[in-house]
Amino acid sequence: MSRTIAVAGTATMFTERSVEADGFDIRYYQAGVGEPLIVLHGAGGSRLTPALGLLARDFRVVAVELPGWGAEPNDRSQTLGDLAETVATAADALGHQRYHVLGASLGGAVALHLALLYPERVISLVLEAPAQFRTGARPVSEIPAAEIVRAFRHHPERPPAWQAPDPQVQARSWPVVDRVLVRTPPYDEKVAEQLRRCHVRTLVLFGTQDGVIPPENGRIYRRLMQNCSLQYVYDAAHAIQEDRAEAFADITGDFLRRGMHYLIPDEDTMINP
């Protein structure tokens, strides 16, 4: 039985469904038509943002809920690679052979591993403040309460309104985050070595006001990866989609449509004939 969810500020309606994959019941939210765009959330859980609503105009957005963030705990996934395998299996089950992948924060790290495991399946990779490399980052648990909102949202007044994660979901998901990410080194040499050989077309986005992962970590991906573009999104904190929805959708959509040709401005500059 599916339900539909409206996205604030857009005409987009996401449909909630589930698929069996890798021994899990994976919930996902889908909207739009076109090339599939698998969206992987951060440690705070799924967010159906206006930015995703805008992307759904041109892509089939499939926002996957990682196992452990739903109704059931996840004691099996031990690594980011494990989660990536689950996502790949879910994509297969949905009939998607090749797809774009967008991952935010923890989801960005999972997306990266998906691209490393199955580069032939990933058309383009977009990493929103990815958590794989976290040099200089404070653990979220150590950010003072007075600073936590600003660390994630430079503009918490913009829709969607800032919401702290559901404590019950967090109780189930946090052990997963701890295992697959928090206990790993902020700079993983093995992953760095793998990235040197990764040719997947990749866009890395960091907000200039990111208070969770210093945006300078974006340089690491640019330096290591063969086909990577790093973009700083001005005046956005860790949750770029929420802080600057139009800018995020604009640059991400352009990259997904045109790949690295997005470096060529194609807007009409003639004022009058």
Added chain:
Amino acid sequence: MKIEIFTPVSYYGPVDTHSWPTPPRCYDAGLGMDSMRKGLEQCAAAYDAGFDSLNFAEHHYSTAQLSPDPITYAGILGQQLPGATISVLGTDLPLHNPVRVAESYSMLDNVLGGRLGCIGLLRGTPNEYLTYGTNPWQSREAFGEAVELVIRAMTEPEPFGWEGRYFRYRNISIWPHPVQQPHPRILLSGNSAASARLAAELRCDIGFSFMAFERCAESVAVYRAAAAEAGWEPGPDNILYRQFVYVAETDERAEEHVAHYGWPGFAGLMAAGNPEMGSVMATIGAAMAGLPQGIPVDPAKMPLLSAAPPIVGSPQTVLTQIKALRDVVGAGRIELIVIGGEQRFPHEMIVSSLKLMGDTVVPALHADTFVLS
């Protein structure tokens, strides 16, 4: 205390109009080239007098300053005076591509061998918004973003892009990079509380132009408080004050020269040729101050400009007034404009005054004494 000179490189030649923009038909290339030579000689005189920095600034379409591209002068002067510190205070940033600005200053820093003293990133005077057609209502927001982009372009070690509100560049990787690390000093205006806060957040110096000392002190307080929030403490060296200054042997002689030449007489940059153009300038000024687009400018509601008078007199008189500046504002750097507007003082008088300062005011300031023996 440091003393710097701002040389506008004025045009020493006749024109038949004093409104802005000055028609190019008035320009005589022979006089123009001679004017540039004189401007650079004035800089050399200041250098010989011991001035700590020789400064230029950007202005357009005017006899008052033959300096639409001050970086060119800075590069030339740097070759002529291999020991001089040279600054540009500053670039009218809203008129330009911030990446190009970063490239130009990085190149200058290399050409000067790391002697680029300070980069001023400013919003410009109202007339400048008519130079290339720049939206004044968005200038404050766009300026803040542009400053961050200039700094980012000078400091990023990897190619990157910028998705801003007002600027989009998807492929930035400037070469050369600056000599000075992380980048040469940057100065922003302190003339408003908002700009003082921005300077503090970005760890930049602040500069004041002609403003009453007490008003400057208010902005400095905002600057210091914002800097503390940002985790650093500015000192006097981070605060610069610009003013018209003329020194002669005695107070009487100084006043006599000022009266005779109508010094400083600096209206040229915004002198409107007719009332409607005056309204245009007022609209731009109001927009820069934050009046929303579409709201008519009411002169009765415009904030009063709180300007300090020029500093004029004997070396001791000038030192006493500079001490007041230091005590009230907390500035550790004073930047002098000696020439006035539109070649008010003859070249020889400027050189003579600079030499006198070199014998009196400059050594006293360097020794942090304000009483001549």
